[in-house]
Amino acid sequence: MKRSTLGRALVLPTTAALAFGIAACGAANEEGGGGGTTINGAGASAQEAAQTAWRTGFLENNEGSINYDPVGSGGGREQFISGGTDFAGSDSYLDDEEVQAAQERCGEGGFVEIPAYISPIAVVFNVEGVNELNLKPATIAKIFNQEITNWNDPEIQADNPNANLPDTAISPVNRSDASGTTENFVEYLEAAAPEDWPHEVSDEWPVQGGEAAQGTAGVVQAVQNGNGSIGYADASQAGDLNSVNVGVGEEFVEYSPEAAASVVDVSERAEGDRGEHSFAFDLARDTTEAGTYPIVLVSYVIACAQYDDEGKANMVKDYLNYTISEEGQQAAQETAGSAPISDELRQQVQPAVDAIAPAGGGN
Structure with missing residues (x-):
C-alpha cells in the first residue's frame, strides 16, 4: 500500500x-x-x-x-x-x-x-448503446496503457456478457495538466494492477498518444463529445456520464459516498x-473488501x-x-x-x- x-x-x-x-x-x-x-x-x-x-x-x-x-x-x-x-x-x-x-x-x-x-474519482465512459460497464483493475490499466484498444475486446466482454459491446476504438482521455486526480488514479493503477501498469506514480500522465484535456471539466467534456471515450474525473463533476463499476475482489463496485469512505476504514x-x-x-488501493470503492x-x-x-x-x-x-x-x-x-x-x-x-x- x-x-x-x-x-x-x-x-x-x-x-x-x-x-x-x-x-x-x-x-x-x-x-x-x-x-x-x-x-x-x-x-x-x-x-x-x-x-x-x-x-x-x-x-x-x-x-x-x-x-x-x-x-x-x-x-x-x-x-x-x-x-x-x-x-x-x-x-x-x-x-x-x-x-x-x-x-x-x-x-x-x-x-x-x-x-x-x-x-471518489469516477472512471467515466461514453460508448453508444452501453449504459453499464464492469472493469477489473487489470483491464482498466490495459485500457489506459493503450494495450486494449477496442470495446469488443474479449477481456472486456468476459466481464460484460450481457452488454452489446460495439466494434469501436477505445479513446482514453487523460489530464494534460499536473493533477492530484491523475496522481491518485495512477497510484490506484500501480497498486491494484502492478503487472499491467509499469509507470511510476506522478501527478503528470505517463502514457503518450491518448487524448489530453485541461482540468476535470476538460476531461468530462472530451468524454461527452467522443463516442468510444473513457476517462477519469472527480465524481462530483461527472455529470450525466456513465461510470465504470470497478472490480474489487469477486464483485464490481459502483462509486458511492459510502463505498468511497469505506476504503479509509479498511x-x-x-x-x-x-x-x-x-x-x-496508507490507502488500501488493492483491497478486496466487499463494498469498498478504492479510487479516491x-x-x-x-x-x-x-x-x-x-x-x-x-x-x-x-x-x-x-x-x-x-x-x-x-x-x-x-x-x-x-x-x-x-x-x-x-x-x-x-x-x-x-x-x-x-x-x-x-x-
Whole structure:
C-alpha cells in the first residue's frame, strides 16, 4: 500500500490577508469557544468548496472569522509548518521531514492530522448503446496503457456478457495538466494492477498518444463529445456520464459516498513516529473488501494540539469538531460532492480533535 500524494510545490508564507475569508454576522451567538477570534488556514484547492461550506455552517452559530487560501497542498503545509497559518488543508499527509518540522512548530503537544475530505474519482465512459460497464483493475490499466484498444475486446466482454459491446476504438482521455486526480488514479493503477501498469506514480500522465484535456471539466467534456471515450474525473463533476463499476475482489463496485469512505476504514495508519494525534492512512488501493470503492482522493486537515493563544486554540478545536461532525460532513457533501467520513472514522479521530487546547492546559 502507498500513501496518497500530490505534487509538493512549496509556496512561501505571506503576511497578506488570506483569500476566501468568511466572518460571522452580528446575529451569531456565543456558543463557540473562539469568541471573536480570527483563524487562518491555507492549502488544498480540492477542499476549497468544502472549506466554504464548513466555515459558513460553523459561523452560523459561532462568533469570529475564518480564512482559507486554496494555494495548494504543498503551499498549505509549508505555511502551516512555518507558523504562517493556524491550520492547513492537504491532499497528502505530512512526510517524515515535514512531521519533524510540524512537531517543532507545534511544540510539546505535537500536531493533529485528520482525514476530513474524501472524494471518489469516477472512471467515466461514453460508448453508444452501453449504459453499464464492469472493469477489473487489470483491464482498466490495459485500457489506459493503450494495450486494449477496442470495446469488443474479449477481456472486456468476459466481464460484460450481457452488454452489446460495439466494434469501436477505445479513446482514453487523460489530464494534460499536473493533477492530484491523475496522481491518485495512477497510484490506484500501480497498486491494484502492478503487472499491467509499469509507470511510476506522478501527478503528470505517463502514457503518450491518448487524448489530453485541461482540468476535470476538460476531461468530462472530451468524454461527452467522443463516442468510444473513457476517462477519469472527480465524481462530483461527472455529470450525466456513465461510470465504470470497478472490480474489487469477486464483485464490481459502483462509486458511492459510502463505498468511497469505506476504503479509509479498511486502510492502515501510516507507520513511523508521527505522534498519537496523526491519523494518516496508507490507502488500501488493492483491497478486496466487499463494498469498498478504492479510487479516491483523501484530503487532510492539519493543526496543532496546542496554541499559545487561548482564543485560537478554542476556535480551531470548535471548527474541527464541526468539520468532522455529521452536520459538517453533510454540508461538504451537498456543496462539494464529497463522501462523508464514516462513524467509525469519526470515532477514531475525535480524541485528536478533543486534545486541541491552549498551551499549558485548560480550555
